[in-house]
Amino acid sequence: MTRQTPEELASAIKEEARRLGFELVGISSVADPLHEASFADWLRQGYAGEMAYLTRTEEARRHPGSWLPWARSVVSVAMNYYTPFPRETAPRGTPRGWISRYAWGDDYHTVLERRLDSLLTWIRGEVGGIVQGRVYVDTGPVLERGFSGRAGIGWIGKNTHLISPKQGSWFFLGELFLSLSLPRDRSIKDRCGSCDLCLKACPTTAFIGPRRLDARRCISYLTIELKGSIPVELRPLMGDHVFGCDVCQDVCPYNAKAKPSKEPAFHARDGLHAPELIPLLSLTDEEFRARFKGSAIRRPKRRGFLRNVAVALGNLGSVESIPALVRALSDPDPLIRGHAAWALGRIGTEDAFAALAEANRHEQDPDAKAEIEQALMGEEAEAIVDSPSDGDPEGRDESRHP
Ligand code: B12
DSSP: OOOHHHHHHHHHHHHHHHHHTTTTEEEEEEEEEEHHHHHHHHHHHTTTOOOHHHHHTHHHOOOOGGGGTOOOOEEEEEOOOOOOOGGGOOOOOBBBBBEEESSSSSSSHHHHHHHHHHHHHHHHHHHHHHEEEEEEEESSSSOOOHHHHHHHHSSTTTTTEEEEETTOOOEEEEEESSSSSOOOOOOOOOTTTOOOOOHHHHTTOEEEETEEOGGGGHHHIIIIOOOOOTTTTTTGGTTTEEEEHHHHHHGGGTTTTOOOOOGGGGGGOTTTTSSHHHHHOOOOHHHHHHHHTTTTTGTTTHHHHHHHHHHHHHHTGGGGGGGHHHHHTTSOHHHHHHHHHHHHHOOOOOOHHHHHHHHHOOOHHHHHHHEEEEEEEHHHHHHHHHHHGOOTTTOOOOTOOO
């Protein structure tokens, strides 16, 4: 059936999108997305770190009309992923880490893409003629916050999130580019006001200012996107985070009354809410892939994830984790060996230092060896502090866990 007017069609598309589980829907044009020039400047400043794919696709992200010449409208959608498990409800005792809320359930790319594909099929059926369409959920060169902001789904907040006045920011975004001309929605005004809770709360001081994040310092980047070694000076600031970070959203007043997601795919899988860390450190590659099948956690691969686990264990400082960290000193991957060495140095018991000294005798990889030697320097510092000639019995090495 063909709809009478573009207005009727737009409203029917929104209704169908809501039926498919998207709480927020808005329509905008294919013109360059909001703030594309500041995106370019952000790249120039090097804030993207190793995310070379952003630089490679800069032009496409800034000017979508240049590579989607047939597109006339963009339908932006948002799906709530909030599941209420406050940190305080995690069982105590054995060391546990924190996985970002967005990764507790199934991989969102797949969930949203399938729904948007269904929306496109529905639109084709509804219009009856040829409709070109393309779906993106963080799967193409699209500045999603820029489009969703223009479509009135929310405003770009100081923490760089798209924030909806009613829903807060615990939602994923997706876009459907269409060859149909549809009436556009209005963008909404910024409502952050003078609030700067998010900017102050960031554990690694990753915000250079409002709406400007130095990804190289962001825990999300460090635990998910960064392939190699985590800068030593940032490790102690990462706390128990092993995958992503939610701090700048947790403190946002617009998230205070967040409603739980109705989407079963985003409900927490067993063991992903505040997981026990020690067993994670011994996962083989096969076990890692099986355990996180269909989950966003597979992105950093075993080596990145176990690297993060080692850092969190070092920060938690529990002696219970020493045997697992000592075993990790013989991991086949030097990145994991190096970060386990850092964690043992930070825990800093006699056993930990003895294991480090032993590992130092046979370590061949230059980076892992440098980590071990650096960790052993903590022991020397302790010896100086303990020495009676030092005269400062209260003296402590600030870089070590209490
Ligand atoms: C690269 C990337 C990251 C990087 C960099 C994030 C960043 N803030 O730049 C890292 C790895 C750090 C990251 C982390 C996270 N990400 Co991410 N990420 C992306 C990705 C792939 C590209 C974003 C991008 O281009 N960044 C570059 C910056 C400059 O652009 P931007 O973030 O879009 O910001 C806009 C504004 O800041 C604006 N701007 C700049 N200056 C100014 C000035 C003014 C005055 C104004 C108003 C605006 C403005 O310009 C930009 C363009 O519109 C998008 C998906 C996509 N294709 O868009 C997801 C996406 C942004 N991420 C998302 C999520 C969920 C996260 C995490 C919450 C995951 C987690 N829990 O760990 C964290 C949040 C960290 C944070 N504060 O952003 C969601 C955000 C949903 C939402 N409600 O906003 C997206 C949209 C994915 C999706 N499809 O749902 N992410």
